[in-house]
Amino acid sequence: MNTDAAPFETHVVFNQPPPFPEGNLWRDDRVLREAVAREGGEAFATLLDGYGALAGGELYRLGFDANRYRPSLRTHDAQGQRVDTVDFHPAWHRLMELAKAQGVAGLPWRQPQPGAHVARAALSFLHHQAEAGSSCPLTMTHAAVPVLRREPALAEWAAKAAAPHYDPRDVPIAGKAGITVGMGMTEKQGGSDVRSNRTCATPLVGEGEYALVGHKWFLSAPMSDGWLVLAQAPGGLSCFLMPRRLPDGARNAFRLMRLKDKLGDWANASSEVEFCGAWARRIGAEGRGVATIIEMVMLTRLDCMLGAAAEMRMALAQALHHARHRRAFGRRLVEQPLMANVLADLALESEASTALAMRVARAVDAAARDPAEAAFARVATALGKFWICRRAPGFVNEAQECLGGAGYIEESLLPRLYRQAPLNSIWEGSGNVQCLDVLRALAREPQSRQVLLHELEQARGHDAGYDAALDALPPIGEGAVLVEAAARRIAASLAILLQAATLLRAGSPAAGAFVAARLAAPMPPAYGMLDASVAFSDILERAAPSS
Incomplete structure (x- = not known):
């Protein structure tokens, strides 16, 4: 008999995790902070700290209304004149206003210094966790600037696309x-x-x-x-x-x-x-x-992988929050060995995806100054876009399962992340397009092939398992026969090696476990199959938000 319940009440609510807390998504993400510093964006840490607080607070709240109240098309006005406009909830406009003001679209064009593209990538990563849909116009506006700058007659367009101002009015741009x-x-x-x-x-x-x-x-x-x-x-x-x-x-x-x-x-x-x-x-x-628009496509593809990595990070944070507060069979979920295995495996995937995306951001940042980095960006953008975006839907689904039925309910953020996760693999060229692009780069662009192999070789000697996997990589050098039907297998192998190389060269504590879990033959078919000897608690402590 429940003696705590008032008369006629059927039960007392307990063992329910508190709502996901507002916080600072920058301060709560050690992996992101390390990656930004490593890839050259540390000069913008104050800006990122401020936007992390916005993303984990006001933007996070706004995202729910922006998705609940969807945009609607208005083709005509009350007098029957065509207007062809789209109406949005005020939450959408506030999201766009804050993002534009802080440089999510335009920071490197206004402050063209080394590291600016890395910082802008981190801004996009933070924003996407709070509300992914607004990332689309922000990304395109940002990526359009170098294309618009090619045409002198469009100088006003380029300047105002990069400007830290948002104006949703349907008026000529001269008034904006x-x-x-x-x-x-x-x-x-x-x-x-x-x-x-x-x-x-x-x-x-x-x-x-x-x-x-x-x-x-x-x-x-x-x-x-x-x-x-x-x-x-x-x-x-x-x-x-x-x-x-x-x-x-x-x-x-x-x-x-x-x-x-x-x-x-x-x-x-x-x-x-x-x-x-x-x-x-x-x-x-x-x-x-x-050829004219290809520079825009490289930037938007970078944002696809950033978006997928951001969705992984937020899904992981949601799952960790639940598991740290929910109890089952006498222990917190995070203390259950099998759940800890799943969460640690997700944390490895999230860290590797974030690290690779930010490494590509550095290559994009340096492309105008360094031909080798430009060649690396050319092939690594396609590799990262294919693999990270491919991994996101299964990742988010696994995070949902950590919450059980609660992860399937719209009051949770997980259903929105789950719906969003497939988009980045489709937008800006499907997986097949990316893999064929990789093959073309390897076959026709000697410098892209050489810098990719050099990047992988730079990580040799840090881990015997990595070295063995690198030795087992099928030939991709000059003269190698690259079969189109095998493009996905080639791209996946290269992407995982590149993730591992990035972690190893960074000295990440997660690198050894990632190599063992992802470069084994064959790679485990599901998350939560790490070797039982792995220090799950260390991985989870590294990944966990502060609250």
Whole structure:
């Protein structure tokens, strides 16, 4: 009989973990802090500390409303005029305002010093943990800047995309201090095969001006001030900036057809669009559309792996919080040996993903100064994008299972993370596209191949298991036959070796356990299969938030 309950009450609530606490996501993440310092971003530690507090507090709270109240398309106003606008909850606008102000979109362009890209990567990592959907327009706005800078006539666009200001009003950019930029690449018939695009760009009288007629199956961030799009000009597939508003204030000639009803990414909007003679300005030469936009794609792919690593980190933090407060069979869950094994294995995966993503961020940061780092970024971006994004959905599902049924309920953050996790593997080129890109780099770009092998060799001598796995790597050097059907196996092997090399060279306490768990043959098919001799408690102490 329950003597603690008042009359007519059926039970007393106990053994329930407290709500996930607000905190500082920067201070709570030792792995991230070490990685930022190691990769050259330590000068921005004060900025990151401030944003960590925002991400673990106000942004975290805002994320729930931004996803609960999804954006809606408004095609016409009360008078029947087309407006083609997207309405958002105020929480969305506050998320964007804070992120833009702190440099999640634009920091390296405004403060072009060594380490700025690493710091911006960390800002994106922190933001994505709190609310992933807003990362999409932030990423595209950030990544569009170097492309916009190629065209002198678009200097105002580039400056305002990088500016620390957010203005959601539907007005010409001349009246704004800051803007956002989206992108439209995919058409119904093409998907990742953008060279099959059929949208037609007809030259106008003005130099570099065109009229676009066609469609996009996915227009990312249809609420933006403008979009980078690919279309077929007389000289071939070309890159264009298509603004929402013309300089005289008139609406451009496009129609938002409908918003995509997506599995996740609910806070953000994606749409279908038709161009009805829309005005656009060409960027780069005709026929060089893919080459023009490739720098943007490298930056957005980096953010895909950062987003996947961030989702892992938040899922792990949620699982650890639950396991440290929930009791079963006389002990806290975190003290149960098998649960500790699962959590420690997740912690290894999270650390390796964060470390590799930040190593790639350093390569991107140094690319303009160091040809070797530029070559490394070329191949490592595709490797990291494939592997880290591939691992995220299973990781989040394992973290859900640590919470049991509570991890399947919308009051928890885990369902949102679970819906979000597959997106990064699809966006900016599917896994197959990334793996084929790796093969092309290995086969056609000697410097990318050489710097990758050098990076792996630099970790030799730290761990016998790593050395053996590196020796067993199939030939990828000059003259090696790289079979397309084996591209995933090659890319996965290289990505895991690269993660291990990054941890070993960093002197991470988790490196030995990661090598033993991931470079064994075969790699265990599920999490929680670490050798029983592994010091689970040490790994968990390193990974655990402070509260």
